Amino acid sequence: MKKRLFWLLLVVLLASLPLGTVYGGNRVPLHQNSARQDGEGEVSIIAWAGYIERGETDPNYDWVTDFEAATGCSVKVKVAATSDEMVALMNEGGFDLVTASGDASLRLVAGKRVQEIDISRIPSWDTVDDRLKEAPWHFVDGKHYGVPYQWGANVLMYNTDVFSEAPTSWDVVFEEMDLPDGDSNAGRVEAYDGPIYIADAALYLMAHNPDLGITDPYALDRDQFNAALDLLRQQHELIFRYWHDVVIQMDDFTNEGVVASSSWPYQVNLLKGAGEPIDSVIPEEGATGWADTTMMAADAPHPNCAYLWLEHSLNPKLQGDLASWFGSVPSVPAACEGNDLLGADGCTINGFDTFDQIHFWKTPTEDCGDDRGAVCVPYYEWVTNYIGILGGR
Amino acid sequence: MTSEPDSTMTPPSLKSKSPFRLISNFLYRHSCLATGFLLLLPVLWLVVVYLGSLGTMMIQSFYTYDHNTTQVLAEFSLDAYKEAFTDPILSPPNKDVIKRTVRMAGAVTIAAAIVAFPLAYYMARYAGPKMKGALYLGVMLPLWSSYLVRVYSWKLILAKDGVMTWFLSKLGLMPVLDWLLGIEGIGGKSLSTSYIGVFLVFLYVWLPYMVLPINAALERVPKSLTEASSDLGARPWYTFLRVILPLSFPGVVAGSIFTFSLTLGDYIIPNVIGTSSYFLGTLVNVERGTLGNWPLASVLTVVPVVIMMVYLSVAKRLGAFDAL
Numbered sequence: 061m062k063k064r065l066f067w068l069l070l071v072v073l074l075a076s077l078p079l080g081t082v083y084g085g086n087r088v089p090l091h092q093n094s095a096r097q098d099g100e101g102e103v104s105i106i107a108w109a110g111y112i113e114r115g116e117t118d119p120n121y122d123w124v125t126d127f128e129a130a131t132g133c134s135v136k137v138k139v140a141a142t143s144d145e146m147v148a149l150m151n152e153g154g155f156d157l158v159t160a161s162g163d164a165s166l167r168l169v170a171g172k173r174v175q176e177i178d179i180s181r182i183p184s185w186d187t188v189d190d191r192l193k194e195a196p197w198h199f200v201d202g203k204h205y206g207v208p209y210q211w212g213a214n215v216l217m218y219n220t221d222v223f224s225e226a227p228t229s230w231d232v233v234f235e236e237m238d239l240p241d242g243d244s245n246a247g248r249v250e251a252y253d254g255p256i257y258i259a260d261a262a263l264y265l266m267a268h269n270p271d272l273g274i275t276d277p278y279a280l281d282r283d284q285f286n287a288a289l290d291l292l293r294q295q296h297e298l299i300f301r302y303w304h305d306v307v308i309q310m311d312d313f314t315n316e317g318v319v320a321s322s323s324w325p326y327q328v329n330l331l332k333g334a335g336e337p338i339d340s341v342i343p344e345e346g347a348t349g350w351a352d353t354t355m356m357a358a359d360a361p362h363p364n365c366a367y368l369w370l371e372h373s374l375n376p377k378l379q380g381d382l383a384s385w386f387g388s389v390p391s392v393p394a395a396c397e398g399n400d401l402l403g404a405d406g407c408t409i410n411g412f413d414t415f416d417q418i419h420f421w422k423t424p425t426e427d428c429g430d431d432r433g434a435v436c437v438p439y440y441e442w443v444t445n446y447i448g449i450l451g452g453r
Numbered sequence: 454m455t456s457e458p459d460s461t462m463t464p465p466s467l468k469s470k471s472p473f474r475l476i477s478n479f480l481y482r483h484s485c486l487a488t489g490f491l492l493l494l495p496v497l498w499l500v501v502v503y504l505g506s507l508g509t510m511m512i513q514s515f516y517t518y519d520h521n522t523t524q525v526l527a528e529f530s531l532d533a534y535k536e537a538f539t540d541p542i543l544s545p546p547n548k549d550v551i552k553r554t555v556r557m558a559g560a561v562t563i564a565a566a567i568v569a570f571p572l573a574y575y576m577a578r579y580a581g582p583k584m585k586g587a588l589y590l591g592v593m594l595p596l597w598s599s600y601l602v603r604v605y606s607w608k609l610i611l612a613k614d615g616v617m618t619w620f621l622s623k624l625g626l627m628p629v630l631d632w633l634l635g636i637e638g639i640g641g642k643s644l645s646t647s648y649i650g651v652f653l654v655f656l657y658v659w660l661p662y663m664v665l666p667i668n669a670a671l672e673r674v675p676k677s678l679t680e681a682s683s684d685l686g687a688r689p690w691y692t693f694l695r696v697i698l699p700l701s702f703p704g705v706v707a708g709s710i711f712t713f714s715l716t717l718g719d720y721i722i723p724n725v726i727g728t729s730s731y732f733l734g735t736l737v738n739v740e741r742g743t744l745g746n747w748p749l750a751s752v753l754t755v756v757p758v759v760i761m762m763v764y765l766s767v768a769k770r771l772g773a774f775d776a777l
Contacts, residue, residue, distance in 0.1 A: 144523070144744045147745060148523070148741075148744065148745030151523065151524055151525075167522065167523060170521070170522055171522040171524055247643075253729055299729075300642045300643075300646055301642075301646050301728075302729035305724070305725075308608070311608065311609075311612070315609065315612040315613070315614045315615065316612050316613045316643060316645065316646075317613050317614065425521065426521070438520060438521065439520070440520035440521075440543075441542065441543075443744065444543045444546055444547075445546070447546040447547075447550070447731055447736070447739075448545060448546035448549070450728075450729050450730055450731060451546060451549045451550065451553065451730040451731060452728075452730065453545065453546060453549060
């Protein structure tokens with residue numbers, strides 16, 4: 061009995077030791093920035109789901125294993141679901157790279173969370189699509205803050221049983237109307253559950269209400285913003301659900317009778333692959349879209365491995381495989397050719413030629429970015445107002 | 454006192470040189486210290502993990518959030534409280550969410566009490582030993598499977614082309630369903646995207662937490678009291694109203710603490726089922742997880758804490774803690 065008591069005390073003592081050190085201790089970086097050119101053995105990346113695959117979901121899609129073998133940098137991935145989450149994770153620190161969309165990238169640059177990229181350390185830089193090399197969502201004040209990764213559009217997904225011909229306008233999700241099958245669209249359409257969706261409404265108004273003078277759906281002054289909110293309130297009556305979960309949206313299209321919604325090529329490809337009567341289109345108003353950039357944290361603990369990954373991220377095989385997996389468009393045009401997974405016209409199907417129709421996500425700021433000055437509605441008001449609209453306000 | 458019974462019978466050898474023996478001798482002579490060591494871990498847990506996190510949250514609610522860079526600054530301000538309650542532009546949606554959540558929690562609690570009481574009553578008073586075992590199992594069984602799986606399967610049950618609709622249409626009850634879904638404020642496009650759906654799933658998920666305390670309270674009502682009541686001429690319903698119900702009511706209040714607080718904080722069900730309107734849990738999740746607005750998230754967490762403190766003090770007066 062005595063002995064048992066002793067062991068118990070010993071365990072308690074030992075257990076309380078690390079507690080004390082964790083609570084009072086400082087975080088010591090495991091690797092100091094070194095001048096060595098070889099890798100530090102690790103690189104940690106914040107990425108969208110499906111962006112960094114190591115063959116675990118499908119053995120055909122693997123662009124990590126070879127990289128790890130060649131460089132000795134083991135890849136750690138933290139999946140984030142929204143741009144806001146990516147920014148929050150970068151603010152917490154400890155990561156090397158992030159695949160940031162335009163609505164996160166400028167916030168990261170402004171918050172000094174990411175560092176300038178030395179493109180001379182990325183031999184494949186010249187292969188990048190010229191349309192992306194100096195895109196405003198990562199090229200700021202003449203400095204490169206990242207390497208373009210992939211881009212794509214928020215397409216209009218629709219049910220081909222209901223629409224024998226592809227809808228030509230976003231009006232099917234914004235205005236109450238009878239669909240080709242004779243029934244109203246009320247309760248059969250969905251919208252994206254993210255404040256950035258206000259830009260989709262603004263894009264629609266840009267084409268249908270020119271008096272508002274919207275030139276950029278992400279730079280809305282008070283009147284334009286309120287008009288977009290009114291449109292979204294009208295849309296609220298039609299909406300079956302505001303989606304953010306890919307699985308739930310696919311279930312809504314198969315089990316709940318939803319027939320049209322803003323969506324990502326990812327869901328469209330999965331549903332088509334499962335034999336569902338689903339297709340997608342970019343309507344005449346154009347579409348919002350995302351263009352993702354791999355950016356490097358200002359205090360990246362493994363800068364050498366990070367540069368090795370940045371170079372690897374432009375590999376045509378990786379770019380083509382990823383485009384096929386995610387339904388996106390490569391940032392390296394060479395990836396479009398000779399990729400079995402992507403197919404001969406994979407790039408065209410995923411929207412390679414639609415670049416000019418797409419208004420890429422960027423963070424709305426008070427500064428409109430044009431001669432109107434600082435009269436635009438900043439992002440945090442987008443957030444609050446969109447939460448209100450979801451609640452029927 | 455933590456000394457073992459056998460050690461009092463055979464006094465420890467004071468001459469032993471083994472270090473174990475030395476330490477145990479030392480502790481034997483300083484039994485306060487031994488008690489202290491034993492309590493170290495639970496106390497650390499309570500103070501550091503439990504109260505510590507609560508305190509950190511309270512402190513964070515007074516931090517400042519820079520909306521433009523989405524960074525939290527460790528500067529004292531009441532901005533987050535203003536954003537939640539008084540700001541004319543920013544607060545109304547937040548206040549909507551608080552109201553919506555409290556109403557839902559209230560409705561779920563009342564419904565759970567109404568559904569659970571007869572079941573618990575039957576379990577405590579009428580069911581035979583076999584039946585009782587089966588009923589206990591039935592109540593507890595859902596708690597053994599994954600919460601997430603159950604919620605997602607409810608989405609399939611309540612879907613427009615789902616089991617529930619099919620069942621109701623076979624029974625010819627579709628007009629009732631359409632009428633329910635047509636009610637302004639709680640209806641919707643289908644069961645899975647209406648407040649009714651959210652309500653049903655909450656009710657299902659938290660029901661065991663209501664049944665068990667009520668059952669425990671009813672088991673403790675002595676049979677002799679009900680017999681005495683009827684001997685004195687009370688009719689059964691009068692006995693129920695004046696004897697059984699008051700004696701078991703603390704159990705109802707105890708159960709309601711669970712259902713009310715769990716509904717207040719849940720962020721998974723409104724995410725999967727319902728109108729996409731935010732509830733407190735989902736709003737906290739978005740403000741913290743995706744916007745990094747820790748101060749507002751903390752304020753929104755302080756809200757249910759305050760609500761529950763009021764609730765508990767009322768519950769205490771009603772004697773709920775005597776039934777636990």
